[in-house]
Amino acid sequence: MKILVTGAAGYVGRAVVDALLAQGEQVVALVHERPPDVPDGVETIRADLTDDRALMSAVRDTDGVCHLAGLARARLGNRPPARYHAVNVTGTAHLLDAMTAETRRTGRPGNLVFASTSTVYGHPARQPVDETSARHLINAYARSKAAAEDLIGRRTATGALGATTLRIFNAAGASAGRPDQDLTRIIPRAVAAATWSAPPLEINGDGTAVRDFVHVRDVAAAFARALHANSPGRQAVYNLGAHPASVRDVVESVVRLTGRPLPLRHRPAVVQEARELIADTTAIRTELDWTPSTEGLDDLVRDQWRAVLRAEAPR
Template identity: 30%
Template sequence: MKNKILVTGGAGYIGSHTCIALHEAGYDIVVYDNLSNSSREAIDRLSILIGQTVEFIEGDIRDSELLREVFASHKFFGVIHFAGLKAVGESVAKPLLYYNNNVSGTITLLEVMAEYNIKNIVFSSSATVYGDPESLPIDESSKRSCTNPYGQSKLTVEHILEDLAVSDDSWNLIALRYFNPVGAHPSGQIGEDPNDIPNNLMPYISQVAVGKLDKLSIFGNDYPTVDGTGVRDFIHVTDLAQGHVSALNYLNKQTRPNEGGTAKKNSVGFLPINLGTGKGTSVLELVSAFSDISGQSIPYQFAERRAGDIASCYASADKAKTLLGWQAELSIADMCRNTWRWQSMNPNGYNVS
């Protein structure tokens, strides 16, 4: 029998790509999403891509009664938890909204999981928990600190997961710390579709390339980097999706038959793992690569540094390779090519009307 996974936030950018990877790896999926920053169209396209109707439940992770109904009617192996708000600027303006959704919502989810004795979870964390790194590359033992409420909400959830693991050793809690997800599915059918003006660099570049936005603002050109612009670890979203499959596979392998033939469980506890390429790319390098791939000029202007931005940030992904057998495979050119295919095929994102 296939293992069934609840994917909270599964209609979103990373969630939808992970649903494809899960299906291809033989998992059954149930998507739970309130569509606050995603689209029903993504679910429809996801169903076409995997060749079967995706079971979709429109709901909020703060809705404990609906969650109970979902857990009562399915036998889940575990949960991949993407559901959460993710715009740094908005989190500064509306911190209570972020703590209510990202922290309180996760507590509600964990409480319902405990009621139904489902204790395997892969949490969508973030490299923002590292703040301004003291040294590079960043590994999982690096000091954690945050410069905004979004990052703080992720770090708070990590602390909750750590405390939960200490209180009850039957929990298996993997926190995947993403670096900078970009790219789209090679089909061009699903991709990143931000509300209003994009907060992230790649969708902003692609919307300039397609003519939707006039020019790119690059915040800071005086950092101590290769060309003065910020350096980040960009990872293709389909590589990231495979990282979640590898994490679930790892949890699966913790149950092995012992000599008597019964299952013996090795508790994972709280396990943080970076997902990145281990390589840094500057903003100008990414702009140049995208222009080369798309054949479009990307007008840009330099602007003042933004508060809280850091010069460089890239991962040590050794732990993911050692423990999960996972490493990023796709290049910056792949990321740009797939993003351009998605953007040019869907200039208005999922808004097809």
């Protein structure tokens, strides 16, 4: 199959590209601004999601789309709301329009896998949270992702599209030996602090807040599986998590595996953030036969640590 990957130069996007190539798929990488970090030989299109003409060209003759392009970083999700809406909602609408036009041209329904976020759950009433739980949209980032989910759902209901929405909890670990370089995420931030390449790790509250972590390689595998499971007129929604752990657990894992002290700086708890956010992944395990390849938090931290060491080693 020929698959368009939007946001292909990003952390998760590049992992999706690698997973698709490993399965023998032909990949078209849609990237924005920064130089594309994609394998040699992959067709690359540099365009913005608001560029209708470029999107029409990008989706032409494709068999599916993995849509990962957008603004992330939930803690920045309240500023500026208009920017989140323009990229995550309007950009998704433009992509859907391009896919619908391609369907009219070819007569083939579209095939879409969308990267959403666990942040749409906000403060769920029960844990672990499953896909039937109500969405509680606590910031502009969550609202923009939920709005994009709804756009996809309405387009799917017309029969012109088959879609899967993956609500990713916290992707972590290295992708093809490359460490996660986003220091807004706790595992790469903690490893960087342990190596003294970043300031002390800031902990909001007492460190008992729990999040669910999943290896980026397993996220990519879920995208590949979903592409082959989609059917016109149906939107499937799946949680994607694997290893619940507290902030303290992450700190202890980093110290144990690196053998280095981890300097900390404590800050007040952020009232807006959930105390626990744990994924019920029964649906994706049952319907897509997806299982994580890692056994626990240590696997993700060790993977990040080894990748950082390789990146810093003299050449």
